[in-house]
Amino acid sequence: MSNKYSGIGASNGIALAKVYILKEEPIVINDSPVKDIDSEINIINESIVKAKKDLFDLKNIALEKLGEEKAAIFEAHASILEDPEMANEFVSLIKEKNCSASKSISQVAEKYIALFKGMEDAYFQERAADIKDVTERLLRYVLNLPVLDLATISEEVIIVAEDLTPSQTAQLNPLFVKGFACNVGGRTSHAAIMARSLEIPAVLGLKNILTNVKLNDLIAINGSNGEVEVNPKDKKVWEDLANKFKQEQEELKKMKEQPTITKDGYDKFILEANIGSPKDVASVLDNGGEGIGLFRSEFLYMDNDHFPTEEEQFQAYKEVVEKMNGKLVVIRTLDIGGDKKLSYFKFPEEMNPFLGYRAIRFTLDRKDIFKDQIRALLRASAYGHIGIMFPMIATVDEFLAAKNFTLDCKKELEKEGHKVGSDLEIGMMVEIPAAAVNAENFAKYADFFSIGTNDLIQYTMAADRMSENVSYLYQPFNPSILKLLKMTIDGGHKHNRWVGMCGEMAGEPDAIPLLMGLGLDAYSMSATSILKARSIMSKLTLNETQSLAKKALECENTSQVLELVNQLMQNK
Ligand code: PEP
Numbered sequence: 001m002s003n004k005y006s007g008i009g010a011s012n013g014i015a016l017a018k019v020y021i022l023k024e025e026p027i028v029i030n031d032s033p034v035k036d037i038d039s040e041i042n043i044i045n046e047s048i049v050k051a052k053k054d055l056f057d058l059k060n061i062a063l064e065k066l067g068e069e070k071a072a073i074f075e076a077h078a079s080i081l082e083d084p085e086m087a088n089e090f091v092s093l094i095k096e097k098n099c100s101a102s103k104s105i106s107q108v109a110e111k112y113i114a115l116f117k118g119m120e121d122a123y124f125q126e127r128a129a130d131i132k133d134v135t136e137r138l139l140r141y142v143l144n145l146p147v148l149d150l151a152t153i154s155e156e157v158i159i160v161a162e163d164l165t166p167s168q169t170a171q172l173n174p175l176f177v178k179g180f181a182c183n184v185g186g187r188t189s190h191a192a193i194m195a196r197s198l199e200i201p202a203v204l205g206l207k208n209i210l211t212n213v214k215l216n217d218l219i220a221i222n223g224s225n226g227e228v229e230v231n232p233k234d235k236k237v238w239e240d241l242a243n244k245f246k247q248e249q250e251e252l253k254k255m256k257e258q259p260t261i262t263k264d265g266y267d268k269f270i271l272e273a274n275i276g277s278p279k280d281v282a283s284v285l286d287n288g289g290e291g292i293g294l295f296r297s298e299f300l301y302m303d304n305d306h307f308p309t310e311e312e313q314f315q316a317y318k319e320v321v322e323k324m325n326g327k328l329v330v331i332r333t334l335d336i337g338g339d340k341k342l343s344y345f346k347f348p349e350e351m352n353p354f355l356g357y358r359a360i361r362f363t364l365d366r367k368d369i370f371k372d373q374i375r376a377l378l379r380a381s382a383y384g385h386i387g388i389m390f391p392m393i394a395t396v397d398e399f400l401a402a403k404n405f406t407l408d409c410k411k412e413l414e415k416e417g418h419k420v421g422s423d424l425e426i427g428m429m430v431e432i433p434a435a436a437v438n439a440e441n442f443a444k445y446a447d448f449f450s451i452g453t454n455d456l457i458q459y460t461m462a463a464d465r466m467s468e469n470v471s472y473l474y475q476p477f478n479p480s481i482l483k484l485l486k487m488t489i490d491g492g493h494k495h496n497r498w499v500g501m502c503g504e505m506a507g508e509p510d511a512i513p514l515l516m517g518l519g520l521d522a523y524s525m526s527a528t529s530i531l532k533a534r535s536i537m538s539k540l541t542l543n544e545t546q547s548l549a550k551k552a553l554e555c556e557n558t559s560q561v562l563e564l565v566n567q568l569m570q571n572k
């Protein structure tokens with residue numbers, strides 16, 4: 001049987017390591033009455049000790065890797081298990097009602113969860129999630145089910161999973177996690193974006209990899225072309241590939257101190273990075289990034305147990321801006337909804353969440369939540385050069401509503417004596433076809449555009465970016481997409497606005513010559529793609545990219561466009 005699989009290369013690099021199967025077994029409570037009461041009580045006591053040890057270990061790991069705030073969460077979880085009252089309730093149920101250990105825990109948990117959920121105060125309501133988390137861990141020990149803590153992985157592994165949630169990826173330590181291979185997802189899914197920001201290879205959309213690996217298997221993945229081999233026949237082939245990739249990376253490092261300049265001396269293109277957290281800034285600087293073209297602020301919200309306060313956000317934005325030392329930092333306001341969920345907020349059920357109540361549609365409706373973020377951004381703008389960017393703008397009215405709200409907050413802050421940066425820019429994502437087509441009008445009001453091709457392609461092709469079944473329609477080189485890019489760039493330039501791109505297309509080597517020819521000003525990509533982009537630009541003249549773009553716009557389909565790019569790049 002073949003042990004080779006083919007998926008979507010979602011984050012470059014080669015890795016070979018032991019499989020770590022990330023698969024949570026379902027918890028099944030034992031409802032039958034028990035006879036051996038002492039044994040059930042023992043099971044509970046032993047499980048409490050094990051779960052407590054985990055939580056203290058996690059606390060220490062979090063202290064090192066994630067900061068005091070995250071560590072405090074694990075400490076609070078451990079303290080729930082130290083509460084004698086709860087332990088007494090487990091024991092009473094076993095003794096008085098002959099409940100099994102698992103039944104007693106689930107009953108007590110349900111009681112406390114309902115109690116906290118029913119409280120007025122939001123702080124206490126959020127504690128319900130803590131009780132659920134802790135008691136589930138306890139139940140896994142009681143039922144002898146594996147307890148998976150990604151943060152505690154301490155040997156080299158490749159994670160194999162159905163999918164990885166943003167909070168799971170946030171726990172990964174790239175020192176040990178060498179890559180991941182998932183059944184679902186594509187180049188623009190969040191697991192892919194996180195893999196690139198952690199600088200580890202990933203292959204997604206493998207459909208059935210999870211059922212084809214077992215504990216102690218070895219797995220090799222190629223994040224550039226999507227190839228995967230379980231228990232490789234010839235390990236040396238993979239080791240050679242990994243070495244070759246490493247050498248190429250070393251070679252590219254030489255571009256780090258070089259300016260971004262075309263072969264014929266044009267030096268106005270800017271290469272920037274996309275980040276999801278202040279922790280990512282180090283890699284941006286290490287890879288020669290000239291700015292941050294997209295800070296996905298939603299990660300501050302998703303990797304949290306409450307809406308981050310104005311002060312918490314201010315500190316995060318200020319840290320990024322200060323570290324970037326005067327270089328432009330574009331921070332996108334909350335882009336939540338669709339596939340991006342919050343554990344502490346329930347979005348209304350909708351048939352098509354990607355077309356629904358999300359991003360700017362949500363924040364314009366919930367000004368209370370929006371205000372904390374806008375105030376934090378404006379305050380941070382006093383410490384460097386910030387661009388505030390609104391996601392999912394479809395109409396000029398939406399943009400003006402968001403911009404005017406920002407200007408009102410600015411007035412309010414100045415009245416309170418706060419400073420706001422004098423070079424603040426207010427711009428928007430162009431990721432809905434309606435905005436691309438109407439770019440010229442938006443450009444009257446927006447200081448800049450940043451094209452979000454991940455969504456622009458999804459909405460133009462009517463193809464869910466999360467679905468591997470229709471991933472063939474993710475076609476950045478389709479002439480219909482190129483035409484929308486041209487409209488956006490020309491529309492922005494008509495009013496002297498700079499136009500950038502922060503979708504994945506900006507970092508694709510084959511796309512760069514076309515984008516140069518179309519006149520794109522700023523290219524924002526995962527930090528690890530920057531040096532390659534700089535090297536490509538240095539080999540091209542403006543003239544040749546412009547004639548490439550002109551011809552590409554006349555093509556009928558993707559393959560014709562790619563053929564033109566290949567012809568140009570062949571001898572570079
Ligand atoms: C995009 O849509 O291209 C984009 C950059 O935003 P996200 O991938 O976060 O939706």
Ligand code: MG
Pocket residue numbers: 431452454455
């Ligand atoms: Mg988007």
